[in-house]
Amino acid sequence: MGQKKVDVITLGCSKNLVDSELLIKQFEASGFRVEHDSPNPTGDIVVINTCGFIGDAKEESIDMILRFAEARKQGDIEKLLVMGCLSQRYFEQLGTEIPEVDQFYGKFNWKDLIADLGLVYRADLRNERSLTTPDHYAYLKISEGCDRTCSYCAIPLITGKHKSRTIESLVEETKLLASKGVKELQVIAQELTYYGLDIYKKRMLAPLIQELSKVEGIEWIRLHYAYPAGFPSDVLDVMANNPKVCNYLDIAFQHISDPMLKSMRRNVTKAETLDLIRQFRAKVPGIHLRTTLITGHPNETEADFEALKDFVISQKFDRLGVFPYSHEEDTYAYKMYDDNVPDEVKQDRANIIMELQSNISRELNENKIGSTQKVIIDRKEADFYVGRTQFDSPEVDPEVLISTDKPMQIGQFYEVTINGAEDYDLLADW
Known part of the structure; x- marks a missing residue:
């Protein structure tokens, strides 16, 4: 009998990708041949790591499960296993509706998947991953979960409370990554700026970044998914003074209209947001800001949307993405508000914002010609x-x-x- 093959398919964000990489390492340590995101999966076992964040992502995950459920039914694969956010959120419903799946797992119990296949989880490899990215960069997930209560967001329902990893474990993992040739770290979390509050009783993102930057071989460190309310200003000092920390910050503002910010439960005002952006640009000259916005949140008026357009035009963000609002079950917005902005209006507003951003992006890029x-x-x-x-x-x-x-x-x-x-x-x- 030949070597068994596993296909791992990852949907959703880079945080999911890290989980897949940890799982792949365990499979390889048990002697399996593993392919990731193959265009034509042919494994004896298929593992789908799902996303359950918003409507489009859930639909993509369901479609992928159904595709392989049919293959399982036809006998083309021996086992179909599903893990990740979607199955964490809809565990019972999925098990009932798609019986062709051999087993569903949540986001945090994927080690059970190893045991259920008769394999032994290798604790000595707990921080080791088989990278699916190019060899020179990797994602470093510093925490799980989120303590924020934004009206529209299902993430805390899926992942639970914020749980930071220790600085020591993250430095250990970074050294392992650097030893494999990684030069660039994408530091990720659902909410970076909350890092450390649970285990150190204070925000520790800046000290963590300083420690990571001491690892030999790491040349760039980039920060993803910050939150504006309570932003720790010492992070800006590290960014300004440490040449390894990229002058880049991914921070989701979501909106600028005070009625929308309040309705979204963002715990920040328009004035505070604009002041924070001024701080970023004053303390770290040349900083590039990436943000995301939401159009069509319940009760968003034309005036709210005009304020959002003015925000985009005036602030000239270097990088920007837009999500039309998705009415997610059991979120605060789902319980408290009617989904009263038509889908076509949500999408039209998103398109308008992205058209504005396209022009801004070209203008900013043209300013770099000759540099x-x-x-x-x-x-x-x-x-x-x-x-x-x-x-x-x-x-x-x-x-x-x-x-x-x-x-x-x-x-x-x-x-x-x-x-x-x-x-x-x-x-x-x-």
């Missing part, structure tokens, strides 16, 4: 090498398309000259 930028090379594509600056996170942000007759090394840093700009991407020579 020299340090980039890390991710891949070669057609006639270009594709890299990113410190202001660009993989998968979600713009890229730099580099023309050169000389070979460049994937995963290495280079200084390139920006010679052109598109709506989102930059063009460069080396």
